[in-house]
Each structure stands twice: as C-alpha cells, then as structure tokens.
Amino acid sequence: MAPSIHRQGDARLALMMGGYDAAVAAKRRQTTLGATVLIVAVVVAALVGEVDVGKFVVNLHRFGDYIVRLAHLEGGAGVLSDVGEWFWGWRRWLVMLGETLLIAYMGTLMGALGGFALCFFAARNLTGRAWVRFATKRFFEVCRTVPEMVFALIFVIAFGLGPLAGVLALAVHSTGALGKLFCEVVENIDLKPVDGVKANGGSWVEAVRFAVVPQVLSNFASYALLRFEVNVRSAAVMGFVGAGGIGQDLIEAIRKFYYSDVSALLVLIVGTVMVIDLCTERLRHALLGLRRA
C-alpha cells in the first residue's frame, strides 16, 4: 500500500508558516535587543573607563619596546647572552621566592584550619541551630569577598611591614574561600555513618570525628591544595603593598626601570607558578583517586 501523504490545507499551512516566521522574528528581536544592550554597555563603559584608542595605537609600540627592553641587559646585550649577568641576584631572589612560598603555605594552612574548624557549623545537615549556620556563612562570605590585598593593606598598618601581614591576609581570605567549599562537601556526605555513631550513643563531636571527617578529608585536602596554588600567585604580589615576598623586589625593579631584573623576576615567578600548578594537579588527582579506590 502506497503511503498517502496528507497535505495540509492552504489556510492551515499559511497559519503554520506565519507561526514559524513569528518565532524566528522573536528570536531575532531578542538577539538584536541583547546586542544593543551590550553595545550601549560597552560604549558607556568605554567613556567611564577613559578608553582612548588613539592613545593606545600611538603608544602600542611602547609595549613592544617594553618587551624588547625586558629582553636586554643594562649594557644592551640580549639577556640570553649572559645568563649569569641576567640572574645576577639569584641568591637573594631565591630566598625571596622561598619566603613567598612559605607565606603561601602558612596562609593556606591557617586558612584551611580555620575553614575546617568552622565548616561543620555552617553545614545544614549537621547544625540544627539556624543562627549559628547563618553567622558562620556570613563570616565566610565577608572573609572571601574582601580581596586579600585589602586585608594585606590593613594588616600592614596593624602588624607592621613584612610577611606576617601577608600570611594573615591570606589566612583570612582562605578561611572564607575554603570554609564555603568545605561546607558544601560536608553537606553532600552520606548521613548513615552519622546515624550509626549517634545510635551508639556518640556525641556530636564524636559523630563529626568518626562519621564525617573520614568521608570528607580527601576532598578537603584537594581543595586546600588548589587554594595553595592560588595563594602562591597572590603571595607573589603581596610585596606590592609591603606584605613580604618576592613582590617587593619586583615592584622596586618595575618602578626603577631595571628591565632585565624585571624579566628575571618574572621568569622566576612564572616558572615557580607553573611547577606548583603541575605538582598540585598530580597530588590532587592522586588524592581523589585514593578516595575512589
């Protein structure tokens, strides 16, 4: 039997075509509207942000010049022609780099401990009292929304110049950032072990220690490692506001136009950040694999 093709009546077809056109037109209208809003926003932002394309084009060669100057020593030779001369201050710089890493490490550790201590009070499935949860969550929020540089600026005035201010700034910021992540991990746990401990007469602390912590520890460690990576970057520029680390030397070199020093320091910082990225990634994967196994 040949299939019979049922043809819609012309009136019906026109109706459908009209509907199709209307749908396409509506989508186009929405796209145009979105594009218009975006263009208006960009123009307004360009006016507010004092964007000057002329200045940019005229000065762009300076960016090239800057890069070229970064690649040359004081005497005019290329940096690679005399690596010893380029990295003349490597002893001091390595010490500063070590200080930067130490600042990042201590800030991360203190932040992780702070987040660890508080996250159980912010988790919906463990803490019954609403005001405790609310207060902890708001505390985390304030800690992580205020940029660490602002904390560093304030701490430099309170604790004096030096790495102590940097460590504390990172610690406060990390507490907020990690506390939130830790809390989310805790909210996703399996509650049966908790019930088990409670059914055996365990207290809240014992439930957290024996039922919650073993479930979340590897995730916590992985997040803390991720934060360490972020904090190494931040610690590298903490010196800009006097809070210790290699940033101090970098900002001095940039302000005094010691071009080859700037490039040497940048190479050191970028290299370190890359190595840390790679190492923490390996470690994190190992940790998460451990949990799955």
Added chain:
Amino acid sequence: MAERPKLVADTAAFARRHPDQFRWVTRGRVVALCVTAAMIALFALGIAVLEFDARRFALGLLKLGEFVVFMVPPSTGDWATFVLYLKALAETVAIALLGTLLATVPAIVMGFVAAKTVVGQVVIHFLSRRILDTVRGVDELIWALIWVNVVGLGPFAGILAVASANVGILGKLFSEAIEAADPRPVEGVVSTGGSRLAAVRFGLWPQVAPVIASQVLYYFESNTRSATIIGIVGAGGIGLHLAEQIRTLEFQHVSALVLMILATVAAIDWLSDMLRFSIIGRREVVG
C-alpha cells in the same frame, strides 16, 4: 542486635579474625603521622624564618580591634566624596566589563588553536598552551604595572591589564570546553563535504557558545572583584581611594568603601547569574 554483646565478650577472638582493624601501627597511620609532622615542622620553620613575634602579633590584634571600632559608623564624610567614590566604582565595573570582553575575542581564537581536537598539531598545541600558561602566570597587578608604563596612569591601563590576564585564563578554559565537545556533529559536517572552517562553525561553535558565554559572565563577576584592587598600582578604579584611605587611617571611609564594593559585587553576581541561567538554562555549568 544480639551480635554486639557476643562480640564484646569475645573481643580477643574477634581481634584475631580481623587483625587489621585492631593494629595500632598501620601503613596509613604512619604516612598520616609523617605528613602531619612534616607540615608542623614546615610551619615552625615559617614562624622562625618569617620573624613571627608574639608581642608584635598581640599588639597588632589590639590595633585591629581599634580599627574596627573606628570603622563604625561607615561614612564618606560628605556627599561630594560619596559621588567621587561612586564614580570610581563605576570605573571599576567598566574596567571589569571591557577587560573581560576585550579578552574574550583573542581567547576564543587561542582556545580553538590550543584545542587538540581542532588543530591537532603537537607543536602548535604545546606552544599555544605554554603561551597561555605564561600569560596566566603573570598576575593582574603585574600586568597593570606594565600597562601603566605603556599607556600611563588611569583606568585604561586597568582595562588592558584585566584583558591580558584573562586571555590566559579564558583561553585555557575555552580550549578545554572545545576539547570536551561532542565530535559527532563535526564528523557530520565533514562527511557532507564541509570544509574545516565549516566544521568548526556549524559542528563545534553551537556546542561551545553557551559554555563560553556562561564562563565570560562568570569571569565578569570575578574580575569586578579583582578590579577593585587594581587601583593600588595606579590603574584606575576604586582601589586607589581604598588604598589611600587605609594609609591615612580614615577607617570610616574604608568601611564605607568596602560596603560599596560588597554591594556592587553582590549586584553583579545576581545579574550575571540571571543572564547565565537564561543562556544555558537551569543546569550545571560545564568546566
């Protein structure tokens, strides 16, 4: 629950049957102890090397307490100053918006070049990834210092700094999104005789565009946060005022500025969330 009393009565036999559960020295415990000891040792080293000093710490905390008292009530002094701050805040948002958008275009190009599934050349893949890494490894504040040297002080330098740093970040994210895309639409286009460019345009782009849009929105929000401090090195925005008020110990101004920043970030957070969900629908963001 008849098992429990029986087991408690015969703990010795139970321990013999499951020795691993009753051993004190296990491999996991030893590793955990070593790691903890190393961490504590490193911390102690830090305290020694970084010249932590209990007296200085206590005095600092005391001072911090004073600062907090000085901070209330938040106030900008007069209306003229408040308007000045508002203008600086608008500058910060403008820096974040233009910086993010300016970074998006080169990041999309770099994203396609760096994606293994699109270009596939090992050398190009490796080089483009390393370039993105290097650009990303240089902090926004360092970029700001460099651009201030090129185009002078002011928000324009901030825009360029945010854009530079974001090319590295977004380029990497985009290339990962592109690599995670479904290859079948691409094969479909190729099988009907489409060129490579057509395959990217009609096979890949529709898949990755929503992901890219949502990530750009997310970074607009995150850049608003980081643009608030870029003024510390003279690249425009509210950071300049913030640093100045902190240095001159005008703590009522500081708290007012921080509150203004928090309100702005919250507003942008809300706005970009709304836009993001209207683009991708209510589901999890990929990547």
